[in-house]
C-alpha cells in the first residue's frame with residue numbers, strides 16, 4: 001500500500017485488518033518522513049501488523065500482489081510505472097491527473113490489470129451508472145450543475161468524482177464533457193450557456209467529501225447528493241477492488257466493473 005500515512009492510507013489499513021482474506025504485504029511512505037520504520041498498523045491505530053513503513057517501492061515489489069495507490073498524482077504515476085514493470089496489479093484511487101498523465105496510465109493498463117476510480121464508494125458509483133439515463137430522460141432543457149465540497153487540504157479541483165459525474169452527464173447527452181463544461185464563473189460570465197455543465201468547488205475544514213448533481217428545469221429542481229460521513233466507504237471499495245483485480249487479465253477497469261454495474265438495468 002502506498003501513501004500509508006495519509007488520510008486514505010490510514011483508513012485503508014484500519015479497514016484491511018477486518019478482512020481475514022486480505023493481508024498487508026508492504027507499506028510505503030514519503031521519503032524523509034519521520035514515520036518511516038514505524039509499524040503501519042500502529043500508525044493507523046490498529047496495533048502492530050509486523051509491516052514497517054519504507055520509502056522504496058522497488059525494495060518491496062515481491063511482498064504484495066496488488067498495489068493500492070493513494071499518493072499525490074505525480075508520485076502515484078511513478079509508482080504505477082514500477083508496478084507495471086514488475087507485472088503487479090494496481091488499484092488507483094489518486095485523483096488530479098492531467099491529460100498527459102492520464103494517457104500514460106491508459107498505456108500502462110495495457111500490460112497490467114488496473115482499477116482506476118476517483119471514488120470507490122458504492123453510492124457514487126451507482127449514481128454514476130444511472131446518471132446518463134436520468135439526464136437523457138429529463139432532456140436538454142434541464143440545466144446541470146455539479147457541486148462538490150471537500151476538506152481544506154485537498155489539492156485538486158474539481159474533484160475526480162465531480163469529473164466522473166460530469167462525464168456521466170455528458171454521456172447521457174451524447175456530448176464531449178470538455179466541449180460543454182463551465183469550470184469557473186467570476187467577473188461577468190454572462191447568461192448561462194444552454195447545454196453547458198457547470199462545476200463548483202467548496203473547500204472547508206474537515207469535510208470528507210460531498211457531491212451534488214443539480215438538474216434544474218422550469219419550476220423544479222432534482223438534486224442527487226452523495227455525502228461521505230467517513231473514509232471507510234472509500235477504503236472498503238478499494239479493498240473490494242483489490243480482491244477483484246487480482247484475478248483479472250491486463251486491462252483498464254473501474255468501479256463500475258468491480259461492482260457489476262457496467263450494464264445497469266433500465267429504470268422503469
Ligand SMILES: NC(=O)C1=CN([C@@H]2O[C@H](COP(=O)(O)OP(=O)(O)OC[C@H]3O[C@@H](n4cnc5c(N)ncnc54)[C@H](OP(=O)(O)O)[C@@H]3O)[C@@H](O)[C@H]2O)C=CC1
Nearest residue numbers: 003005006007008029030033093094095117118119120234
Ligand atoms: N478514490 C477514492 O475513493 C478516493 C480518492 N482520494 C484521493 O486520494 C489521494 C490521497 O488523498 P488523502 O489520503 O486524503 O491525502 P493525504 O494528503 O492525507 O495523503 C497523501 C499521502 O501521500 C504521501 N506521500 C507524499 N509523497 C509521497 C511519496 N513520494 N511516497 C509515498 N507517499 C507519499 C503523504 O505523505 P506525508 O503524510 O508524509 O506527507 C501523505 O501521507 C488524493 O488524490 C485524493 O483525491 C481520496 C479519498 C477517496
Ligand SMILES: O=C(O)C1=N[C@H](C(=O)O)C[C@H](O)C1
Nearest residue numbers: 095118119154159160161209
Ligand atoms: O481528496 C479527497 O478527500 C477525496 N477525493 C476524491 C475526489 O477527488 O473525488 C474522492 C472523495 O470525494 C474524497
